Amino acid sequence: MRRLIAILIAALAFGALSGFAAYQKVRPQDGGIGDVNWREIAWPFPRDGWPAGRAFRCRAEACGEGIELYVRPKIGFCNCDSGVADDDEVDRVADLDMITQNFAPRAPGGVVRIADMSGRARAYDLDMSDGSHHAAVGIAVAHRCDLLVAVAQGRGTAAEVERAALAFLGAGDMKRWMTAALGGG
Amino acid sequence: MTGRIKLATYLCVSFVACGGFASAQQQLIGAPPEASNMRLVGANDLQARSAYQPTIHHQGDRWIAYIGHHGGTDAVPDPVNPLTGKAEPNGTSVVDVTDPANPRYLRHIPGQEGKYEGGGAQMVRVCDGKTLPKGDRNAVYMLRTFGNEAHEIWNVADPANPVLITRLGGLKDTHKSWWECDTGIAFLVSGAPDWRTRRMTQVYDLSDPAHPIKIRDFGLPGQEPGSTGAVPTEVHGPISTGPQGNRVYFGYGTDKGGLLQIVDRDKLISGPKEPTPDNLRYPEISRLAMSAFNGAHTTFPMLKMPIAEFARDKDGQARDIVMIVDEAILNECGEPRQMVWFADVTVESRPMMISSYTVPEASGSFCERGGRFGSHSSNESMAPVYYKKMAFIAFFNAGVRALDIRDPYHPAEVGYFIPSITASTDKRCVTVDGKDRCKVAIQTNNVETDDRGYIYIVDRANTGLHILELTGDARKAAGLP
Incomplete structure (x- = not known):
């Protein structure tokens, strides 16, 4: 027995x-994110309609002051045919509203390609609840009918935030995680 | 038998039994439908086109079903119409259901080229010309979406030979509209190019369908052109109670962040029309915010419902109820359960959820059957035969469910029908380890009833139309002979 x-x-x-x-x-x-400048932190937002994603903070010396990045998949949230079609879609889906309800685009966005997925990125000004102003970049890329969204914010310039975010998301380990998170194996 | 052998035998039997049970839940071609207190009367394969909204219209001495379709599939983008011999992009099926045991397919009106939700003509509403204030008395008008890019009105007085009357184009993401036949006021769900949301509402006067008059654009503050900040959830569909009830119930969201918005119809139509935040707020009476887990696909009002339990109370014996139906969008239970909610809106400034309903998953191992499991929509007919007594819910792979809603505080399922699959039933896939794993299952997408009490269900996975009737206790609950 x-x-x-x-x-x-x-x-x-x-x-x-x-x-x-x-x-x-x-x-x-x-620690397995393949970039010594970035450190994973706890997901800082309350539960909403989508499962929590992953959050990261970059060293100030490497990226600029106070840059954080939040990324998560949104399964079944995309137009299966057209993908991320325009800047309005980035406004709607990129999770900026988790940081603050008050954000305004700085300029029209542009096409991006991350982890073999196409979409758009757009820069924003954020009015924070403490009265401060942050720069942010919202990113949304599509795979079939699913989205992967990321938003990065910081006290630096929008260009700094965008450069740091796109470089981090394009790195090997993050690319693999994003591909797997959208069921890409 | 030793203890070890007994245990091994038990484990083996359990394993085989569980496996057998799971596979027994997979639908098989040739197997009978699953049913309780509902019976199949007739069927039509709708040329194996993926179906969305059915509307059943009493036209002279005939009953005609108008059924909207999604676009085609990867495998068959444009199914062949046997009546013409041509491949036609999915549009609208016109079926004579006067004899429900022998439905006759009359005509297919092609829709927008495109696959799945990227094409077709999903929505249908029908009004008689003699009812519309400025309509041609001899006409019968069918309002439909044309794919995602337009709304169209056809004269279907001769349902086998429809004639296009009007097209409202230049839009995107057109969807589930509402048309008041006695006033002609229409609440058309569209995406206007300059709005920040995928779908909003355009209010039109279609009392003369040949000459549409736009009244205004409407949505939630934050969706209008030029706004900044967070963008509220997009509209899915409104239902109006007309000038008598003076309310429009808007459902926002499909499977997430749902919102019921109660709107003063007169203020909406006659109020200031410029889409400023103040003007958009002006006709709103109240909102009921739902969990971020659930959306509001259908918001079906049932006002002044007498509640038997409250009959001897000095106040509140009758209640205004809105049934809210979420839409499941992911296959094989890939999201929080989408189901049915009942809100008591008697005190309009303080609407409150009072009850809910879902199909028990374990009753059919529905998460394993394939395709979507969860609610999608309800019947929207307000004909006396079922109104405020019985509701029918399309529940994807769990078929249609009949609910006794006479006490909306305690809705109770009294019947169901899950059609058999056929060779036309399309597969539904999920991604596992980067590869598609597909199953074939019924995907009951929409349901409607007619004044005679027949129930019409249509399938998103190309299985067609099934016409049903209630039997047994469900028939008694509905008060049918």
């Missing part, structure tokens, strides 16, 4: 390890 119990425990442990391994495939361990 003891042997049977041992077999059952081993089977359960194997199942748990398999599940853990599958989870790890999508979400690499903290």
Whole structure:
């Protein structure tokens, strides 16, 4: 009987390890983001209609002052045919409203390509609740009927924020995570 | 038998039984439909086109079903119409259902070229010319979307030979509109090019369908042109109670961030029209914000419902109820459950959710069957046969569900029907490890009823139209003979 119990425990442990391994495939361990300038932090926003994503902070010396980036998939939220078609769509989907309800675009956005997915990025001015002003970039790229959205913000210039965000999202480990998060294997 | 062998045998039997149960939930071609207190009367394959909104219209001595379609599929972008022998982009099916046991397919009116939600002609509403204030008395008008880019009005007095009357084009993301047949006022869901939302409402006077008059654009503050900041959830569809009720119930969101907005119809039509934040707020009476997990696809008003339980109360014996139906959009339970909610809006400034309904997942292992599981829409007919007594909910792979709603504080399922799949039923896929894993299942997308009490359900996965009737306890609950 003891042997049977041992077999059952081993089977359960194997199942748990398999599940853990599958989870790890999508979400690499903290520190495994392949960029020494960026550090993963806790998702800072309350629960909304989409599952929480991943949040990161960049060293001031590397990126500029106080730059944070928030990224998550939105499954089934995209026009399957046209993808991210225009700047209005970036306004709607890019999670800027999680940071503040008061944001205004600085200029028309532009086409971006991240992790083999196409979409758009647009720069914004944010009016924060404490009265300060931040620069931000909203990014939305599409894969089939799904979206991957990111927003980066900081006290530096919009150009600094955008440059840092796009470089980080284009790096190897983040690219792999984003591809897997959208079911790309 | 030793203990070990007994245990091994038990585990083996359990494993096989569980596997067998799971596979038994997969629909098979040739298997009978699953039903309780509902019976199949007739069917039509709708030329294997993915179906959205059905509207059943009593036209002289005939009953005609007008059924909107999504665009075609990757496999068959433009199905062949056997009546013409030509490949035609999905549009509107016109079916004579006078004899519901033998529906006759009369005509297919092609829609916009495009696949899935990128084409077709999803929505349909029908008004008689003799009812519209300035209509041709001999005409019957069908309002439909044309793909995502236009609204069209056709004269379908001869349903086999429809004639295009009017087209309102230059739009995007046209969707679920409402048309008051006694006034001609229409609430057309569209995407206007300069608005920040994918879908908003354009109010039109279509009392003379040949000469549409635009009244105004409407949406939530923050959606209008030139605004900044967060963009509120897009509209999905309104339902008006006309000048008598003087209310329009707008549903925003489909599967997320839902919102019921109660609007004063007269202020909406007659108030200041420039889309400023103040003017957009002016006709609003109140809002009921839902969880971020759920959307408001259909907002179906049932006003002044007598509640038996409250009959002896000195106040509040009758309640104004709005049934809110969410739309599931992801296959195989990939999102929070989308279901049905009942709101008591008697005190309009303080609307409150009072009850909910969903199909128990375990009753059919619906998360494993394939395709979407969850609600999509309800019947929208206000004909006395079912109004305020029975509601029918399209629940994708769980078919149609019949609810006894006489006590909306405690809605109860009294019947269901899940059609059989056929060779035409299209697959639905999810991505697993980067690869598509596909299953075939019914995807009951919409339901409507006619004044005779027949129930019409249509399938998003190309299985066609099924005409049903209630039996047993469900029939008794509806008060039918």
